């Protein structure tokens with residue numbers, strides 16, 4: 001297990017480098033991640049590669065016990081390249097060309113840029129592939145980040161047309177499958193097709209009202225852009241791999257900031273890696289991105305950029321500092337959640353550039369303060385935990401299916417103002433965690449048979465194959481929960497001309513009747529039958545009425561003109577059970593429903609209670625359970641254990657009761 005920081009020696013004098021390396025050593029840091037923005041140093045003049053500025057730094061770090069992850073610098077094409085080939089620049093959805101002077105100002109589909117990128121990746125691979133201090137390579141930096149994943153240049157337009165032609169074979173077939181007869185959008189040939197001008201990317205400007213564009217074409221553009229970014233990434237992957245067997249990966253952003261389909265993006269890479277900046281001031285850290293990260297490559301993942309502190313910020317306003325203890329806890333929490341490498345962004349505050357005065361582990365004056373000491377403390381604990389974490393694994397009983405095409409489709413045609421697919425998945429995930437269930441977040445293609453409970457939130461697009469697999473899963477004894485919107489569209493992003501949930505009415509034993517969004521004045525009370533009696537509360541987001549067709553209605557509307565109509569159902573199907581939830585639920589109701597489903601699925605409960613502000617991961621260590629317990633609160637928490645455990649960090653036996661410090665953690669072996 002490795003713990004490190006991002007580092008920028010290209011900004012520094014030798015005296016500063018000496019100072020920083022001494023501090024890193026003192027912190028107990030194992031590695032640095034370098035080079036991702038330094039193309040102008042690696043290749044100051046076309047074809048003249050220069051590694052003399054970096055070789056001694058890698059050597060100096062290495063002899064001090066600090067290894068290197070080296071990045072390709074393609075997020076920042078240098079001035080000479082842009083001057084010579086302005087046609088490589090990124091064009092946004094409004095047709096505005098992104099000029100030199102920021103970062104990520106390139107078109108990933110441009111052949112000239114692809115070739116320059118291949119050559120620099122090749123040069124880096126050739127020079128560092130066998131360097132004993134370099135243990136891995138990162139491709140580019142946060143592909144598609146900051147609104148650069150949906151290029152609209154002429155190259156992209158033509159490539160998109162060809163992509164469509166390849167997919168549909170004939171324009172007639174495209175017209176049919178996209179329903180272009182609507183508003184007379186029928187095309188005569190592929191050359192008439194323009195990429196949609198509306199982007200689903202965060203913070204991008206919209207040119208015309210989004211709803212004027214064909215949703216099927218828009219979904220295909222998302223697929224095309226995702227594939228194009230992956231293709232670009234893999235050109236670099238191949239260039240590096242020609243020289244080395246070392247790990248090659250890239251840093252994704254969160255779960256879905258850029259709408260690249262990360263399940264597909266990491267197929268050819270050696271492990272899943274991503275960047276995560278949770279707030280460490282007040283709230284608990286969501287482990288949803290970690291649960292997702294474990295599922296992308298089905299193994300441990302890397303956190304290539306992780307929160308380091310507050311102060312000034314990149315986006316307009318500054319950022320709050322972590323609450324005392326929270327930085328240390330956050331690092332250990334990430335390792336416990338399945339990371340086997342974590343790197344803080346970044347080591348020491350920058351004086352210049354767009355990120356001047358930004359957060360870092362060490363302040364601008366190079367004097368270690370509390371954040372530094374928390375990193376040091378985390379490094380110390382990691383040395384004690386590394387072995388047991390490395391040799392233990394998750395064996396969770398609950399899966400939550402998250403899908404990029406559902407995400408895209410719901411951004412292309414939102415169902416309600418306050419509904420966000422990713423947040424909805426995360427909301428259900430949090431409920432499960434609060435009840436002590438271990439959850440994996442997985443793709444629709446993941447094997448579901450090992451799970452006792454499978455949850456599929458708002459799966460608006462489902463392939464026939466996925467529907468078949470879900471049925472099979474339930475038939476063979478699984479417990480399934482799906483929510484509103486299940487299977488209403490096909491992969492062409494067209495509504496299916498069938499009763500909802502399309503193709504699944506038998507497994508759920510219902511038909512969906514009327515549907516509408518929930519707005520403030522239409523909120524209804526839902527009444528749910530649980531083991532502890534009926535629970536009532538408000539609904540939100542979206543409403544469907546359920547017409548039972550074999551299923552038992554376990555939740556009904558308790559008021560409004562829908563009073564008495566079904567909204568939550570349970571159906572026996574084969575050896576299993578399928579639940580359908582026709583609306584969003586406020587927390588008490590969701591807890592009630594989730595509890596009932598976990599019990600129905602016979603999910604193993606934790607031997608102690610998870611209190612508010614606590615999180616517990618269970619990992620299997622041989623035949624023992626390793627409980628990784630976190631207290632995110634600012635107050636201590638007392639846990640009633642009820643049996644003896646071994647406290648891994650201090651070797652003591654704990655029994656009966658244990659007190660967890662504010663922002664504390666505990667690793668107990670049963």
Ligand code: GLA
Nearest residue numbers: 141142275305314345355358
């Ligand atoms: C991203 C980038 C980093 C940095 C941080 C914010 O994650 O990859 O280079 O800009 O954001 O500080």
Ligand code: ZN
Nearest residue numbers: 107151153156
């Ligand atoms: Zn382009």
